[in-house]
Amino acid sequence: MSKKLNLDDSIIREARAAAGNIARELQKMIDVHTTVSVERTVARLFGVDGVDATGIPLPNVLVDQVHAEGELGRGIAFWLGNAMVYYNDSARAIAEEVGKGNINLLEIPLQDSDEVRRTVDRQAEASARMIRNKRMERSDLMKKVGLGQKPYLYVIVATGNIYEDVVQAQAAARQGADIIAVIRTTGQSLLDYVPYGPTTEGFGGTYATQENFKIMRKALDETGKEIGRYIQLVNYCSGLCMPEIAAMGAVERLDMMLNDSMYGILFRDINMLRTFIDQHFSRMINAFSGIVINTGEDNYLTTADAYQEAHTVLASQLINEQMALKSGLPEEQMGLGHAFEMNPDMEDGLLWEMAQAQMAREIFPKAPLKYMPPTKYMTGNIFKGHLMDAMFNLVSVTTGQEIQLLGMLTEAIHTPFMHDRYLSIENAKYIFNNARHLGDEIVFKEGGRMQKRASRVLSDAHSMLKEIEKIGLMEAIERGMFADIKRSRDGGKGLEGVIEKDDNYYNPFYHIFMDRGVSE
Secondary structure (H helix, E strand, O other), rough: OOOOOOOOHHHHHHHHHHHHHHHHHHHHHHHHHEEEEHHHHHHHHHHHOOOOOOOHHHHHHHHHHHHOOHHHHHHHHHHHHHHHHHOOHHHHHHHHHHHHOOOOOOOOOOOOOHHHHHHHHHHHHHHHHHHOOOHHHHHHHHHOOOOOOOOEEEEEEEOOOHHHHHHHHHHHHHHHHHHHEEOOOOOHHHHOOOOOOOOOOOOOOOOOOOOHHHHHHHHHHHHHHHOOOOEEEEEEHHHHHHHHHHHOOOOOOEEEOOOOHHHHHHHEEHHHHHHHHHHHHHHHHHHHOOOEEOOOHHHHHOOOOOOOOOOHHHHHHHHHHHHHHHOEEEEEEEEOOEEEEOOOOOOOOOHHHHHHHHHHHHHOOOOOEEEEOOOOOOOOHHHHHHHHHHHHHHHHHHHHHHOEEEEOOOOOOOOOOOHHHHHHHHHHHHHHHHHHOOOHOOOOOOHHHHHHHHHHHHHHHHHHHHHHHOOOOHHHHHOOOOOOOOOOOOOOOOOHEEEEOOOOOOOHHHHHHHOOOOOO
């Protein structure tokens, strides 16, 4: 994609450097803490799954037992590894006995520390090999079956019943969808546990469980082979179980995860520190498993004005990029988010949308940008709504977006019908085909409206980042600098699940995921 906006590269460099410093300061705090969800993730990666007799997930049973005694600062890997050496048994078998009340991890005699470390490392290596194999399996299937043309057509299913979701997802794939996102049931982000097994009851979406991931992955693989196109699967790696869901997605070969550094803080009132720690480990897992993350800057424009606050989107994208790099996530796996959300009654709104989309493309040339449809101003007039979506599709193909979440005729009115998806896919395919190379053929007027607009947004984002560099990201959020929403650093849900690490804390996956790449 050629550069059309004549953006000042020095300002881009300074803005990115400021974002890097913001992420670096935050990382100091992340590095000395863990959370109950990080430790449950370690247990899951050790093979712990299932529920006890009362329905409590076994990862919660294990971690809660240790956390209640104030000993989680050493890491669940140590306590689980110590039990594995003492009983000469698997992590899952031990978890089941803990769930039955037969074992207390803290009452087991301490074993030889070197043997415990070797046992933990062997288990972690085995899990890493399994995830590596899933990544290679994905790569092989993509090459063998093939992918659709970019921008990929991304549609949602949200029935609440995983088996009904499968029917709708397969229909959408046959109609031309490249990516299926299973919307998560309302409120799951606030659950401090992951439900177990297949589910058929959800409101506004379907529960994210490992079994549901498995069911949908199998269905999309079957349909992909049938139609000759690999269908990518998306779910939500966010909320109080962010890293656990990342691990489940890695095991079941999901392709994308909604995974933002600030979304849970701003829009779900989850504690800042809890979110920042959890997003770091979740992104390490996504990086290692080859999962593309989708960030949530598009949501800012549902609570703030898209024209006035466009610079906050860019500032957040740069922060998300730098925090992702801290987790070892390459730019090619950063589906940075933005949205087509200008007031449709604004004069020249299409120019401002195109300038914003082009700016994102030029500043993040390697990122598979995720572009969101108009929602804030979507109307019950389905004909006007269809036109709004068409303009959104035109901007996307012209500016080289890669992940296109399709707008629906009845967006935000009810869960979209199957025919709504069909019409949305037809709309996008028509415009993408007819304007496939439009962006290659046009240039923007030197010193014109679009160049001036993009330069102003970049300058405002640069100023914002320099201010945040001075005060810190937590203070910026407390002031409401993003999405016009204020959150307290000591407030929100989940703070009680944040633990300061002991000097002898150990999590074997930090080393494995950060220090070892995966060759394709």
